[in-house]
Amino acid sequence: MTRHRGRGMASINYPIGMNLGGDPSQALVHSNPSGKFTVALSSIDLGQGMKSVTRQICAETLGVPVEDVYVDTADSDTGPHCMGSFASRGTHRVGNAVMAAAREARGVMMEAAAEELEVNAADLETDGRGNIHVKGAPHRSISTKDVAIAAQFKQGKTISGRGIFLVPLSDVDPETGEMSPATCYAHACLVAEVEVDDETGEIAMVRMDSAYELGRALNPRLVEQQLVGGAWMGVGHALYETPEPYYPDPVHGPRDFVEYLMPGPGDICPHDIAVLERPAPDGPFGGKGPGEMCANPVLPAVANAIFNAVGVRIDDLPITPEKVLRAIKAQGGARPQARR
Amino acid sequence: MTKIPLQFRHNGRDVAIFVDGGTNLLVALRELIGDITPKFGCGQGGCGTCSVLIDGELHLSCLTLAETVSGRSIETLDGMKQGPNLHPLQRAFADNFAAQCGYCTPGMLMAAKALLDRNPSPSRAEVVEAISGNICRCTGYEPIINAILAAAGGRVSA
Numbered sequence: 323m324t325r326h327r328g329r330g331m332a333s334i335n336y337p338i339g340m341n342l343g344g345d346p347s348q349a350l351v352h353s354n355p356s357g358k359f360t361v362a363l364s365s366i367d368l369g370q371g372m373k374s375v376t377r378q379i380c381a382e383t384l385g386v387p388v389e390d391v392y393v394d395t396a397d398s399d400t401g402p403h404c405m406g407s408f409a410s411r412g413t414h415r416v417g418n419a420v421m422a423a424a425r426e427a428r429g430v431m432m433e434a435a436a437e438e439l440e441v442n443a444a445d446l447e448t449d450g451r452g453n454i455h456v457k458g459a460p461h462r463s464i465s466t467k468d469v470a471i472a473a474q475f476k477q478g479k480t481i482s483g484r485g486i487f488l489v490p491l492s493d494v495d496p497e498t499g500e501m502s503p504a505t506c507y508a509h510a511c512l513v514a515e516v517e518v519d520d521e522t523g524e525i526a527m528v529r530m531d532s533a534y535e536l537g538r539a540l541n542p543r544l545v546e547q548q549l550v551g552g553a554w555m556g557v558g559h560a561l562y563e564t565p566e567p568y569y570p571d572p573v574h575g576p577r578d579f580v581e582y583l584m585p586g587p588g589d590i591c592p593h594d595i596a597v598l599e600r601p602a603p604d605g606p607f608g609g610k611g612p613g614e615m616c617a618n619p620v621l622p623a624v625a626n627a628i629f630n631a632v633g634v635r636i637d638d639l640p641i642t643p644e645k646v647l648r649a650i651k652a653q654g655g656a657r658p659q660a661r662r
Numbered sequence: 663m664t665k666i667p668l669q670f671r672h673n674g675r676d677v678a679i680f681v682d683g684g685t686n687l688l689v690a691l692r693e694l695i696g697d698i699t700p701k702f703g704c705g706q707g708g709c710g711t712c713s714v715l716i717d718g719e720l721h722l723s724c725l726t727l728a729e730t731v732s733g734r735s736i737e738t739l740d741g742m743k744q745g746p747n748l749h750p751l752q753r754a755f756a757d758n759f760a761a762q763c764g765y766c767t768p769g770m771l772m773a774a775k776a777l778l779d780r781n782p783s784p785s786r787a788e789v790v791e792a793i794s795g796n797i798c799r800c801t802g803y804e805p806i807i808n809a810i811l812a813a814a815g816g817r818v819s820a
Contacts, residue, residue, distance in 0.1 A: 369762030369800050547759040547805060554802035579708035579797060587790045587803040 323521035326658050327528065328631025332622035333511040336615035337504030338602075339411035344488040347411075348402035349419040351380060351427040352482035355474045357452070357467030359384060359427070361393045364401035365416045370613060371544035372412045376420045378540060379606050383424035384431070385448025386466055402484075410613030413540065414506065417606030418487035426483030431466065434473040434481060438464050506602045508610045509535040512553075512619035518631040520656040523643030525561055525628060527585075530593040532619065537602040537610030545612050549595050552616025558584045559617065560624040561640050633657030670731045672697065673741025681728045688712045688723040691738065699739035699768050710796030713769040714738050720776035722795075739768040742775065751775060754813035755806070762800030769796045774810045783814055 339345045350362040361380050367373040373393040381388040398404070404416065428448075435454040436443035439462055447457050448466075455463035473479040492501045512532040518525050530553060539545040562583035566575050576582035601608020621639065629635050633656060634649035650656050665680035672695055679694045688705075691697045691714070703709035705724050712724040715737035742749040748756070751774050761767045770793055777784055777792035784792070789810045790803075798806065812818060 369764060371762075543759055547762060547801065550804055551762060551800045551802040555799065578706050579704050580706070584797060584799070585802075586797065587793050587807065590803050593802075593804070 323519065324656065325517050325519050326631040326656055327515065327517050327661075328627045328629070328659070329513060329515045329661065330623045330626025330628070330630055331511065331513045332619045332626060334509065334615060334619045334622075336410065336508045336510065336618060338409075338414045338506050338508060338605075338611045339489070339504065340409045341489055341492065341503045343405075344491070345405055345409075345411065345415060346486055346488040347404040347415045347419045349376070349416065349423040349485045350402050350482065351384075351420070351423040351485070352480060353427065353431070353466070353470045353473075355470050357390065357465065357470040359386065359391045359424075361391060361420055361423070362401050363393065363395045363416060363420070364398035364404040365412060366395055366398075366404075366407045368407055370407070370412065370548060371541060372407060372416065374544060375413050375540050375609070376416060379417045379420050379609075380424045382607065383421050384428050385450055385454075387450065387452055390452060390466070408614075410508070410611035410615060412613065413609045413611045414537075414602070414605050415487050417540075417609055418604070419485040421485065421606045422487070423483040423485030426485065427481055428483070430473070430479060430481045430483065431469055434477055434479055435464050435469045437477060438469060438472050505604050506537070506610055508537065508612070508615055510615055510619045512623045514620065514623040514627045516624060516627040516631060518628055518646060518656075520632060520650055523645070523647035523650070525624075525641065525643070525646065527557060527589065527591040527624075529591050530620070530623075532593065533596040533598060534612065534615070535598040535600055536612045536615070537605045538599050538608035539597055540607060540609045542597070545597060546595065548612045549597070549616045550593065552612075552614075553593055553620050554585045554590060556617035556620025557589075557624065559639060560621045561585075561642070564640050567642065630659045630661070631656075633659055666729055668729060668732055670733060671735040673737055674735075683729070685728045686724055687714070687721075687726040687728045687731055687736070690728040691723060691736070697738050697740045701765055701768055703765070703769075708797075709766070709769070710773065710793075711766050711769040713772040713796065715772060715776055718776070718779060720773055720795075737772070737775075739771055742771060749775075750816075750818045751778070751810070751813045753818040754809040757819050758805045758809035758812060760801060760805040760809040766796055766798040766800075770798065770806055774806075774813070777810070778814055784810075786811065789814075 353359050377391045377393045381391045432443040432446050452466050453463050473481050494501045514530050515528040602610045636645050663682050669678045700723050701711040703711040707722045707725045714723045773793045789807050
């Protein structure tokens with residue numbers, strides 16, 4: 323029995339969101355008389371950080387403290403429409419919608435403040451701490467709370483804004499058929515190192531090193547948690563997970579979490595991640611989306627690493643010990659490739 | 663069906679309920695006591711999110727017959743917070759981004775508490791073993807392991 327080490331690499335080009343029907347999402351932003359703002363969305367936070375990132379985008383656009391913004395994703399029956407939380411579209415699509423809504427709400431807020439301060443709205447600026455003042459004359463100031471109260475009880479205005487992001491229709495070139503199915507792409511490269519046991523076919527992850535280019539990281543810790551966690555979902559897809567291991571024959575399908583294998587805490591390995599920030603021209607503050615792509619490069623990199631380790635090329639997933647052993651047997655033993 | 667009277671301690675408080683024979687502890691806690699911090703994941707002992715402490719020992723409440731805990735002391739995540747203050751483990755989970763969707767978190771925290779209560783300075787391998795009955799889809803475990811080690815080392819924010 324020998325354990326063979328192998329290293330594999332994969333690069334991906336990942337389109338953010340999709341293009342069906344323009345992939346729209348809407349957002350509504352309004353203030354209440356306390357001067358706090360609510361963002362209404364139907365977009366769902368699955369734990370990936372949608373609420374945090376849309377809250378940041380709204381606060382930054384309005385020019386108010388982030389703690390003054392509340393994001394309500396409670397009900398897709400009553401909220402504005404969203405296509406959903408998938409395809410890494412949340413930050414980009416929903417973020418753009420929130421930005422548009424917050425920009426409109428900011429316009430109304432500045433007009434209402436201008437009326438109270440008896441100045442031109444174009445001469446006003448926000449200080450990001452909950453105040454609006456005349457440029458160059460910070461003593462001529464009013465709090466966003468007082469503006470909200472004046473709008474509600476005196477001026478009869480709603481400080482609110484509507485936003486939608488809709489992907490522009492892509493024209494098809496009549497000569498070549500070429501079109502642009504996505505508006506922005508994220509990129510990644512991942513190197514996986516594995517150890518393959520040529521007697522059992524078992525594969526252990528040894529380490530991963532990756533670089534992700536995902537626009538501006540609007541919340542670096544949330545980006546990091548996505549990339550760290552998502553890589554292990556990728557390993558799950560590469561090595562363990564399937565509802566039908568002998569598809570199309572449904573035999574031996576897993577019935578519970580004991581049989582449906584996923585990486586456990588004992589399977590993980592070190593993973594060094596570098597995040598490269600190249601702001602997207604059409605992203606909210608340059609953001610793209612780290613969602614799905616955090617799992618994607620892992621699969622081909624692991625498949626390549628297994629080939630590098632024992633010389634077998636497995637082209638259907640997951641790469642189980644049984645497949646590895648059969649392939650090693652078919653070629654008459656492990657054939658480690660040159661280390662790269 | 664005859665109901666069985668059952669008394670036990672729930673997070674330091676005496677409780678008395680009537681359960682049907684065969685009711686599992688998870689259902690008793692969630693539906694009769696009203697403590698929804700232990701989660702229903704698989705109902706078969708495969709995921710760990712229903713984990714509770716029985717007399718300080720880690721158990722899967724979905725596989726525990728309610729009637730077997732008569733007179734015993736049950737701790738759940740609901741009892742972990744000390745008044746308004748988060749438990750150091752909870753603080754460490756927040757600091758280390760050890761939760762995303764949060765569904766595994768109650769079980770992870772109980773498994774971590776069971777470990778630190780008996781072994782305040784665990785090695786990384788001991789932490790990994792302690793949570794090996796709990797599955798997590800979102801985090802990749804690394805932040806959870808780091809959080810538990812941080813709590814054990816007193817490295818938590820105020």
